[in-house]
């Protein structure tokens with residue numbers, strides 16, 4: 001049973017938190033063990049190449065965390081930082097070289113790329129067998145078909161792993177995914193569909209969005225708008241997966257910090273704080289909810305490590321090909 005938040009007549013049942021940090025730590029530990037086995041079998045550790053173009057501070061932080069995760073997992077990292085003025089051709093040359101480099105099992109180009117670069121042609125150039133982001137059309141197609149052996153995008157597969165670990169079985173449930181991005185919303189909806197949920201995808205043109213959200217047994221918020229999901233948008237007991245990671249700076253603080261002492265302290269320490277797409281008033285109505293931070297974010301990173309190991313193993317022993 002979820003813990004009781006109040007007392008007397010105004011008792012309120014508080015949402016149970018899905019602890020992404022705990023579940024991600026378990027994944028990381030498993031990957032570390034298996035990459036040790038990989039070294040024993042193949043004489044080298046799995047390798048991940050990460051390319052960062054330009055100087056976007058948030059992207060630089062994400063890339064640093066990915067490199068640190070590699071070290072924790074016994075995965076060799078190859079980090080490339082290219083200047084903002086890099087051309088599409090130069091980036092394609094590097095991707096080609098890393099496709100051919102046998103030490104590299106996984107290859108990731110940090111997004112967003114500078115506007116001058118043709119992102120689609122870069123993602124299409126990554127060897128699908130090394131595409132640990134799951135963004136290559138071949139892997140997207142395999143996801144659509146529900147293939148078993150596929151490199152899945154990390155955030156969506158992290159979402160499903162959180163549900164599994166929390167004992168939520170999507171089969172037959174009504175899932176509403178708010179946000180239709182190629183990287184997060186669409187693949188999350190497909191994974192839930194593959195797990196036999198009845199899925200609705202909502203977006204900026206959806207009519208009466210609150211009403212559609214109220215139909216959800218599982219509500220996935222993947223928009224990037226702080227506190228978009230309001231109290232009267234959700235049913236009591238809904239499972240909420242909050243994928244939004246919104247940085248709240250001094251201008252927005254009065255609107256979004258409310259009176260949450262933990263957030264206020266975090267903001268005062270760092271000068272910004274992170275909030276999700278789900279308002280605190282909606283969150284307390286949930287039966288289960290992922291926090292921001294500490295929910296989906298750590299899972300995305302852990303699943304990148306798992307994908308790198310998977311890519312390394314599959315490159316050595318292609319699935320479906322007898323040894």
Ligand code: GUN
Nearest residue numbers: 108109110111112133154
């Ligand atoms: N930028 C934000 N999220 C991601 C991600 O999952 N992969 C890549 N490559 N870039 C990102």
